[in-house]
Amino acid sequence: MARVKICGLTRGADLRAAVDAGADAVGVISEIPVDSPREVDPATAAELLADVPPFVTATLVTMPESAERAVELLRTVTPDAVQLHGEWTPDEIRYIRAETERKVLLAVDADDPARAEEFDAVADALVIDSTDESGAGGTGETHDWERAGDLAARLTSPVVLAGGLTADTVAEAVRAADPFAVDVASGVELSDGRKDHNAVARFVANAGREMELA
Numbered sequence: 339m340a341r342v343k344i345c346g347l348t349r350g351a352d353l354r355a356a357v358d359a360g361a362d363a364v365g366v367i368s369e370i371p372v373d374s375p376r377e378v379d380p381a382t383a384a385e386l387l388a389d390v391p392p393f394v395t396a397t398l399v400t401m402p403e404s405a406e407r408a409v410e411l412l413r414t415v416t417p418d419a420v421q422l423h424g425e426w427t428p429d430e431i432r433y434i435r436a437e438t439e440r441k442v443l444l445a446v447d448a449d450d451p452a453r454a455e456e457f458d459a460v461a462d463a464l465v466i467d468s469t470d471e472s473g474a475g476g477t478g479e480t481h482d483w484e485r486a487g488d489l490a491a492r493l494t495s496p497v498v499l500a501g502g503l504t505a506d507t508v509a510e511a512v513r514a515a516d517p518f519a520v521d522v523a524s525g526v527e528l529s530d531g532r533k534d535h536n537a538v539a540r541f542v543a544n545a546g547r548e549m550e551l552a
């Protein structure tokens with residue numbers, strides 16, 4: 339069984355639909371240096387995440403310009419966890435964790451397993467994603483799930499499988515990679531950062547269907 343994070347939520351109704359569908363975590367994206375229909379300003383991120391009920395992890399997804407800015411942002415938005423994309427050093431991750439006492443998930447590109455290994459002892463979880471050249475996610479592109487599974491088996495950190503997953507593919511991805519969790523943003527969208535509630539519910543349900551495929 340894989341836990342599920344529904345990411346890139348921009349509206350309260352979509353966040354509630356993800357929670358109602360049984361998502362274990364929800365993600366709101368703020369302060370990224372790339373254009374995305376899923377980005378909201380920090381005040382909206384704080385407002386959306388404040389509505390997340392107990393037992394669901396409220397996650398801020400961000401690419402701030404410095405570790406100091408990451409700490410400032412976390413103090414404003416007050417999520418349960420932060421998912422960082424982009425270039426970071428191990429010391430910066432340690433600093434953000436120590437200053438904020440928040441769980442830090444680090445997104446690493448599926449084509450860079452050495453980076454995942456470098457941060458294995460530093461981050462609280464590693465998001466194996468299909469990132470663009472800046473490290474941003476939400477690309478909607480898949481990667482080799484079997485290879486991600488081999489990498490996950492070598493790591494001690496929980497691995498979150500991300501990148502181009504959909505309700506139709508998630509069960510097969512979970513069977514292939516056996517991740518701790520799966521993560522989706524664009525694959526359950528109608529358009530412009532709005533979620534398809536039916537697709538969200540199917541994604542959560544199908545993430546638990548890998549046993550039937552085994």
Ligand SMILES: O=C(O)c1ccccc1NCC(=O)[C@H](O)[C@H](O)COP(=O)(O)O
Pocket residue numbers: 345346365367370372373374375376377399400401423465467473474475476477478479500501502503521522523524525
């Ligand atoms: O979604 C974005 O536009 C985005 C931009 C910059 C950094 C991260 C971003 N998204 C992160 C995610 O939503 C997911 O964690 C992950 O990348 C999966 O996205 P997708 O391939 O669209 O399912």
